[in-house]
Amino acid sequence: MTDPQAATDPQAPDPQAPTAPQAPADRPDTRPGPDDPYLIISSDCHAGLPTEEYRPYLEARFHRAFDTFLGERDARRAAATRLGIRNEAFAARWFQDHEEGLRGGWDPAQRLKELDGDGVAAEVVFPDADAVDSGTAAPFGVGLGLSGDQDPDLGMAGAQAHNRWLADFVSGHPERHCGVALLPVTADTGRVVAEIHRAKESGLGALMIPSMWVDKEPYHDRRYDPVWAAAAECAMPVLTHSGAAPRHEYGDHLGIYVSEVTWWPARPLWFLLWSGVFERHPGLRFGVAESGCWWLPNLLWFMDRLYLGAHGGKKLSPFAALKRPPHEYLDRQVFVCATNTKRRELAQRYEIGVDNILWGSDFPHPEGTWPDTRGWLTKTFHDIPVAETRRMLGLSAAEAFGFDTARLAPLARRIGPTPADLGQSADQPAVEASWARSREVGRHWLTDHDFPVLGAQ
Template sequence: MAMSYEDPYLIISSDCHAGLPTEEYRPYLESRFHGAFDDFLAGREARREAMTRLGVRNEDFAHQWFSDHEEGLRGGWDHAQRIKELDGDGVAAEVVFPDADAVDSQTAAPFGVGLGLSGDQDPELGMAGAKAHNRWLAEFVAHDPARHCGVALLPVTADVREVVAEIHRARESGLGALMIPSMWVDKAPYHDRRYDPVWAAAAETGMPVVTHSGAAPREEYGDHLGIYVSEVTWWPARPLWFLLWSGVFERHPGLRFGVAESGCWWLPNLLWFMDRLYLGAHGGKKLSPFAELRRPPSEYLDRQVFVCATNTKRRELAQRYEIGVDNILWGSDFPHPEGTWPNTRAWLRSTFHDIPVGETRRMLGLAAAEVFGFDVHRLDPIARRIGPTPADLGQPADQTAVEASWARSRETGRHWLTGGDFPVTGPAAGPAAGVTP
């Protein structure tokens, strides 16, 4: 679709959240699990007290957050309110993850299988809770399927046949992506061939597989919250190298895999490191003898991997030519407090004002449309009604100087492959963040 400078941005948030108030999931849960669900509900206060004790939850902040945003937060499960909030932010469409409430966990999916989805959950209860959320989410996104891609919860460490069946059921119900645990704990890790039917089913149905930050071995941290926040983005990223080096991407070229709400600051150095390992003396055979990798890691990344880079930072945008512009999918994190809502328009201006318009269009929406299957023609009238323009973001109509300021970084790209010097120029770069070849 050809666009001019004056055209508003088609913005797609690759990371938003929705979920019912937890007790309202009961009608979506098989009746044989209602007793266990009652026990789960009874433990909510104890879990909240534990969060407060560990510093994850702050009572004063929670009170202020809910007081200041009472109406907007209803958009976590009220569709009419949600559309109002998306329109206010200029967001035409969204990818919908679980757990609308990230402060008090009042919208947690049954049995904690939302953002805390992990391999240490009871397989039967975990699948039951996931199915309950998926049933509700399918109804929710059906209100306006052009604007929502619902992410089905998938406890992939359960019985593989049941997992594959849930993939097909979720697809048939109108959901468009799959969230798997970032931690398998004592279950089989993701290089195990037992999961091949799952990856095949995801590829067959065209449903991207995504991990999301949240789960972590919190019992190891004590009350040292700094340890948790220092590595919380590592856990959802970890499956990437398990899938890559074990040949999953080679065996399933139609599989798309993404990492959500974990930033993308970690990817350039990781990619540099993995490419250098593979391209070294017979590195591919030494490092992955059974996988028969046929290309460097960066090629698999460009073909099959993306990052839902929520609240993308200036430092990360400075590294976009190493990451790959089309691999960065912006997200607002609505309605979580660490996201850009309800100030997305101002945030976009302060972050993207000196990024080329063509690249901005890719990162803010067009790349996500391709990954998650949004119909840009159906979204175009919405974007023209609510989307900010390049001028609104402070981007000049004459892009000559902007393009020139990034020319060296763009030409160098992945310096370990092009042989260029490590780029340190560009208005958003600041201190060099990479490692020289």
């Protein structure tokens, strides 16, 4: 039975929630003091080889197809220019101004230099270091363009090539990097499950699935249950990331693409939720990356109201696949890698759930905060309570992705910005008081009791 307190208090702990990794008892107490530097973990960064350099990581039988793929790059770039995706003047300036730092997309030593300069102690590493020319795309377009419409054999081959390289890339400093394995989940289930275990054994820590299944089975289909079970067993969060979209539908109208591009990676969330995937696999963690979190409050409000018996949902059959309201699954198993978190989103954090928001720098993409992350953080978090800032900038990501905060603490003390560096007031009681009403209201559709929460068991 649902705990009535959990139904009315969005911050109440869930007894079935996955336990966060704990430091061994013999470790020193690394809990930060109020003025200590922040332990910052970017939940959304990118790395990838220049595409032609993936050849050694690709099985030899795919080399001919890889040559064909490389030969078609000029056509793909021309299409991007035609759609207006590539701003020629901006691209030239970007590569010229950041030539050295951009090598951090594939050079481990340069990468650590850039992370340190940004004050970022650790990161979650997605594919595609180059978001301007697509010059670091994984073989056969399976990076951020990973989609259910790709050839199953080529898609898996390209994903495995990237995963092999990424495992090497993060192995030098595994405490600072969580590599995200590419997972063409719409392929043969046995091969997909095998790749999960292979990726785990190689040192990778999370899985990125396509945002779009296209003509394959949607994610509510039970054929994927072994995949979700394997991900939970391996403690590897499953994520979607913005990138894939039905671009063939947009013509030359770039505005249509950018209006929808964050919708596609969010869509699997409600497919997994309403079909009972989170109920059947309580150890599964799911995240949506680089899609902001501005869309979540209204969606959560709407889904909760349906489940809890609001007027518009009374005529519907019971949602038998769920045993608790949607917000409880969100708090137990879902997080949002809200890259470049905006002020508007932080104002809604008590509806979203402070612990559900994971900040990201998007390094080394130009739409991210690098190389001025400290300035971005000051503009965004200057009046946010320090305890909440610590959660959103790092501690929640550490729990979601299994980072060892004790190992990272000395580094954070050396490179991390302090609350004072971000312009945050030393008078934290006053800061807390300024947000008291918003925190009290929280998820207003629950705290206002505008429909029978406790009667909807």
